[in-house]
Amino acid sequence: MRDRRHPDKIIAFVLAGGEGKRLNPLSAERCKPAVPFGARYRIVDFVLSNLINSGINSVYLLVQYKSQELIEHIRKAWVISPLLPSQFVTVVPPEMHKETLQFKGTADAVYQGLRLIESHQPDIVAVFGADHIYRMDINQMVLFHREHQADVTVAALPIPIEQASSFGIIGTDADGRICEFQEKPSAPKPMPSDPGRAYASMGNYLFNTEVLIEALREAHRLGETDFGRHVLPRLMASQRLYAYDFSTNEIPGIKPYEEVGYWRDVGTIDAYFGAHRDVMGENPRFDAFNPQWPIFSSNYQGPVARILGGEIENSLFGAACVIHKNTRIHNCMVRRETVIEEGAELEDCIIMDYVRIGRNARLRHVIIDRHNTIEPNTQLGYDREADNEKYVVSPGGIVVVPMGKINSFARDSRGRGPGYAE
Numbered sequence: 001m002r003d004r005r006h007p008d009k010i011i012a013f014v015l016a017g018g019e020g021k022r023l024n025p026l027s028a029e030r031c032k033p034a035v036p037f038g039a040r041y042r043i044v045d046f047v048l049s050n051l052i053n054s055g056i057n058s059v060y061l062l063v064q065y066k067s068q069e070l071i072e073h074i075r076k077a078w079v080i081s082p083l084l085p086s087q088f089v090t091v092v093p094p095e096m097h098k099e100t101l102q103f104k105g106t107a108d109a110v111y112q113g114l115r116l117i118e119s120h121q122p123d124i125v126a127v128f129g130a131d132h133i134y135r136m137d138i139n140q141m142v143l144f145h146r147e148h149q150a151d152v153t154v155a156a157l158p159i160p161i162e163q164a165s166s167f168g169i170i171g172t173d174a175d176g177r178i179c180e181f182q183e184k185p186s187a188p189k190p191m192p193s194d195p196g197r198a199y200a201s202m203g204n205y206l207f208n209t210e211v212l213i214e215a216l217r218e219a220h221r222l223g224e225t226d227f228g229r230h231v232l233p234r235l236m237a238s239q240r241l242y243a244y245d246f247s248t249n250e251i252p253g254i255k256p257y258e259e260v261g262y263w264r265d266v267g268t269i270d271a272y273f274g275a276h277r278d279v280m281g282e283n284p285r286f287d288a289f290n291p292q293w294p295i296f297s298s299n300y301q302g303p304v305a306r307i308l309g310g311e312i313e314n315s316l317f318g319a320a321c322v323i324h325k326n327t328r329i330h331n332c333m334v335r336r337e338t339v340i341e342e343g344a345e346l347e348d349c350i351i352m353d354y355v356r357i358g359r360n361a362r363l364r365h366v367i368i369d370r371h372n373t374i375e376p377n378t379q380l381g382y383d384r385e386a387d388n389e390k391y392v393v394s395p396g397g398i399v400v401v402p403m404g405k406i407n408s409f410a411r412d413s414r415g416r417g418p419g420y421a422e
C-alpha cells in the first residue's frame, strides 16, 4: 500500500525458505528464519519489523523448507488487523505446479509469486532476505532508489575480506552504480579504498516492478533460479543497478553505545552465539529496546519471570520463567517458561523456551533448544570429548542440545509445570 512517508506503492517478498544447514542442529526441525533469537524473538522478526516500521505493510513471506514452526509463529505474532486488508503478512508456500514442486532458488520463489505482483500493481517490489539481525529504515533506501533513478537497488555494506567468499560482492563507480557483481567469488576483490574489506550485498533488493517481472520471466525461460547467481549479473548489463550503502542508514532512537549499522549474518552456531553477546550487557551493541524502532514478536500473554533467589549477573529472562534459590546464572539468555532448579550453575548459555534445568546441573557455553529436560547433576561444557559424543559442539566450543520432544511446558519428574519446587 501507499504510505505517507513514500509516494510509491510497495509490496515486499521476504525470502524465508532457507535451509540454514550451518546452523544445525538448531535448523534441523525448522527453517533458519524460525530459529529463536534473543529472549523473545525469532530471526524473521527483524526483517518483518524493519518493513512494518518503514510503512511497507503488504508482505508476502515465501516459505519452503521445514516451515511449520515459522507458519505458526507468523499466525500468532504477525496478525496486523482484519480492518486494514492491505496491511498483511501472508505466508506463501510453493505453488506446486507439476514441474515445480518446490522453489528452486530465490528468483524462482518470487517468479512463482508473479500473479501476486500483477494483482497489486506496485511501483516497487522489495525482495528481502529473512536471515539477519539488524535495524534498517527501508524508506531511506527507497529514497536513494528514486534519487538515482535506479531500476534495481541492492543494499550493501563493507565486510572483512576473509568472509567475502560467502556473499555477493559488488564493485561500483563513484556514484554507487554497480559495475561488477560476483556471487560468492573464490577470490573476492577488496574495496578500492580498503584492501581489508569487500563491499557485500545484504541480499535485500528494490526492483521497479516492470524490470523485475521481465527479469523473472527471462530467468525462467533460461532455467535460471537465483538472484545473486543469475538475475543481478544479467541485469547489470541492461539496467541501472545501484548499491545503497547501509552504513548511511539512520535509525531513530539508537543509543550512543550501539554499533552504527549493526548487521549480523547468524549463519553458524558461533556467529549465532556471538550475536547474542551483542544484545546483552550494560551497553549492548544492538539494544533490543528502542520504542522508536521496535522489534515486534509474539503476543505471549503469560506472567513475567519469577526470580526466587540466586546469584545472577548480566542475564535476560523471558516471561513465566522460574529461577529457584541458590542458582548461579552468569551471561545467560533464558527464554520463556523455563525452570532453573536449585543449585544449578549456568555460564554463557542460551536456554530456549520450555526447558527445565535440574538441580545442581552445571552448564557452560551451551545452547539448549526448546522442550528439553536436563537431568539433575548433568555437566555440559566442561569435557569436550564427552560432549562431542552426545551433541554437536561448534568449532568455537559451543555445545548444542537439539530440540526435545514437544510438551506444553517444562515439567518436572512429577509432571508439574513451571513454578513448582521439587
Ligand SMILES: Nc1ncnc2c1ncn2[C@@H]1O[C@H](COP(=O)(O)OP(=O)(O)O[C@H]2O[C@H](CO)[C@@H](O)[C@H](O)[C@H]2O)[C@@H](O)[C@H]1O
Residues within 6 Å of the ligand: 014, 015, 016, 017, 018, 019, 032, 033, 062, 063, 064, 103, 104, 105, 106, 109, 128, 129, 130, 131, 166, 167, 168, 169, 183, 184, 200, 201, 202, 203, 227, 228, 229, 265
Ligand atoms: N528456495 C527458496 N525459497 C524461499 N526463500 C529462500 C529460498 N532459498 C533461500 N531462501 C532465503 O533467501 C535468502 C537468501 O538465501 P540464499 O541461501 O539463497 O543466499 P545466501 O544467504 O547464501 O546469499 C544471499 O544473501 C547474501 C547476504 O546474506 C548476499 O551477499 C548474497 O548475494 C545473496 O545471494 C535467505 O533469507 C533464505 O532464507
